[in-house]
Amino acid sequence: MKAKIIITPKKAVVDPQGKTVQSALAQMGYTGIGAVHVGKYLEVELTGADKETARQQLDAACHKFLSNPIIEDYKLEIE
Amino acid sequence: MNFTILQFPGSNCDQDAVHVLRNVFGHSARLLWHKEHSLGDADAVIVPGGFSYGDYLRTGAIARFSPVMQAVQQFAANGGLVLGICNGFQILCEAGLLPGALIRNRDLQFHCEHIFLKTATTDSPFTNNIPSGRLLKLPIAHGEGCYFADAETLAKLKANHQILWQYCDVSGNLTDTANPNGSLLNIAGICNDRRNVAGLMPHPERASEPLLGSDDGKLVFESIFATLQNKIIAQAA
Numbered sequence A: 001m002k003a004k005i006i007i008t009p010k011k012a013v014v015d016p017q018g019k020t021v022q023s024a025l026a027q028m029g030y031t032g033i034g035a036v037h038v039g040k041y042l043e044v045e046l047t048g049a050d051k052e053t054a055r056q057q058l059d060a061a062c063h064k065f066l067s068n069p070i071i072e073d074y075k076l077e078i079e
Numbered sequence B: 001m002n003f004t005i006l007q008f009p010g011s012n013c014d015q016d017a018v019h020v021l022r023n024v025f026g027h028s029a030r031l032l033w034h035k036e037h038s039l040g041d042a043d044a045v046i047v048p049g050g051f052s053y054g055d056y057l058r059t060g061a062i063a064r065f066s067p068v069m070q071a072v073q074q075f076a077a078n079g080g081l082v083l084g085i086c087n088g089f090q091i092l093c094e095a096g097l098l099p100g101a102l103i104r105n106r107d108l109q110f111h112c113e114h115i116f117l118k119t120a121t122t123d124s125p126f127t128n129n130i131p132s133g134r135l136l137k138l139p140i141a142h143g144e145g146c147y148f149a150d151a152e153t154l155a156k157l158k159a160n161h162q163i164l165w166q167y168c169d170v171s172g173n174l175t176d177t178a179n180p181n182g183s184l185l186n187i188a189g190i191c192n193d194r195r196n197v198a199g200l201m202p203h204p205e206r207a208s209e210p211l212l213g214s215d216d217g218k219l220v221f222e223s224i225f226a227t228l229q230n231k232i233i234a235q236a237a
Helices: A016-027 A051-066 B014-024 B068-077 B087-094 B151-159 B218-236
Strands: A002-009 A040-045 A072-078 B002-007 B028-033 B044-047 B081-085 B101-103 B111-119 B136-142 B146-148 B163-168 B187-191 B197-200
Touching (some): B002 B014, B044 B068, B081 B218, B087 B197, B111 B187, B146 B187
Parallel strands (some): B002 B044, B044 B081, B081 B197
Antiparallel strands (some): B111 B163, B187 B197
């Protein structure tokens, strides 16, 4: 089993990396780009078998440690 | 007075803090490795600057779970004085001992320069010895010093006078140009609602000897000494 976690900056937080990447894309000639947000992707390999237990554990870990709820949102997928 | 300075893997301003407290001020100062569970008989704790755990995941995110931080939480809950400098400020925010968070500087640059601080309130153990109107010239050295908190938290900080220091220009004006990292409200340092825990991004321990370009940092330490001195007097009475 593998957990895939995407961590993104909250909308209220200034994202200068996102803005810089957006400018760079525009300068390179790509059109139709509204906004860019730069986040983090984590892959956690799991050794257990129970998907639900894994999800609960990782959800807690995401909230407590892997993301900072003050400045980040996260999406967790187990497969 | 006994000062305990924490040491995490990657801390690099711990020695400076020890040097200032011990050699400049003549107090007892010791380093405490992050794996220790007890603070000993500390009168105050310094969480120093550096790059604990390489700033991996988020700055201060891993250090906040070090064994020693449980003792710091207890110490703070009992009213003990805790000062976080730079990475220390980041660790205290991650640990929930201070509100808000520090994020990447808005221009994405690492800033290593002198700045000016306006002391927003002298009503705290960390600012009570700073003469009214006196600006502090201190060095900063950080890539993630932009202070962020949501609107509700910021309103509370203002109402409670928890903002201790703000970036200002040489004349004391809180301008955008004087803000090196984009911190909301030009916030350079804050305290908790109980006023016994504080954090700031600039380095007072690097500005306590004139040789280093400024000794304004002494005023922060002297505020702590004055507070501890009053505590000792109060306890003896």
